[in-house]
Amino acid sequence: MIAVVDYGAGNVTSVQRALERLGHDCVVTGDSAVVESAERVIVPGVGHFGATTALVVSGLSEVIGRRIAERTPVLGICLGMQWLFEASDEDLGLTGLGAFPGRCRAFPADVKSPQVGWDQLRITAPSRLLRGLPSGTYAYFTHGYYAPLVGETVARCDHGAPHTAVVERGNLFGTQFHPENSGEAGLAMLENFCSC
């Protein structure tokens, strides 16, 4: 069973529908006990970095951190991925989980923001999440802040500034884009996550 963590940060229905389409049992939950016992955990989220404060207040942050340490497969999507980094300029009063180094930044002033639309992934390292997908695969993004390139970046984009599109270390994965909205390629990535 996959726990899709609901912490009040936007819409989780699309993620749930995609997993259902793939035939995987999932539950949308804000309950720490459910996240504690799930086989896999997805941390979705859209909107403001400040929304992640709910993860800390509810104790979910601690549980998710523990699950990552236990090597449970965990996938952060969009804001859920940014939260895996140390911090974000969007809300400097908060810290992220710090599973990956660095701070998320706003796009430079000379580009459209938020970035909304389909961009091509430049795959830079072997990835289990992207297994079977070629570099150049299109994915659907919507974000006003971006995560830096780090040693664990496996795919990047260059809208406005080079940034992490997919980050991966062991069983911990993050996508800046929305696999649930990225057509067949996105479904393939979710299937890869569900079978890792």
Added chain:
Amino acid sequence: MLTKRIVACLDVDGGRVVKGVSFRDLRDAGDPVELACRHSDSGADEIVLLDISATRRGRDTALEVVRRAGRELFIPFTAGGGIGSLQQAAAVIEAGADKVAVNSAALADLALIAAIAARFGSQAVVVAVDAKRRGDGDGWDVWSAGGTQPTGRDALEWVKEAEERGAGEILLTSMDCDGRKAGFDCELTARVADAVRTPVIASGGAGAAEHFGRVFREGHADAALAASIFHYGIESLEYLKRFLKSQGIPVRLPC
């Protein structure tokens, strides 16, 4: 490079697509979900389901359409038409829409955009603006209630305000060009796109592939929307995207 989006819009009345259909071997040509999936398979980057039902019962049916579309569509889709409150916006998002389009209600209740953005994020709020050139030819006014009522608001001022209030995208329809199939209003679109940082979806007037090329180049649009052009098969989506690519415009191809 971020690609320019082609958005297919379906007008839905009482749960049925209003405009005609050209796809062959479609089981039910009037079913918005089946048609939306076909557009998605053909290369649409995004779908808009616009409920034009005038009755309560029709609107309830529309919610069911959104729910079904949410189960079948795995590209972004926006639900709009008659969304008048945070509660109604929440209902369509919870039914599975990725974004909601608000128009007249955002003009009537200036707090609505911020309220939806606070709950679902700005990326979920598309502010639809119906703009018409003023009689004296100088600038554009915003019209509400499906383009039937002048608001006296300047279109450029309104889109800037909508952005400040939390709009994640602007869906800009030129009332002057809508339905004429003679091309988008590139002048209006460029003025709006240059006035805001949020992406602008151009709408109204699509009739040929070249119209899309022009609104991306000259209108600075981030996305372009068309409805009937796709239903009647004047251009297939694949043809359109190949054409745009040949013009040097970045598009998602192959999808």
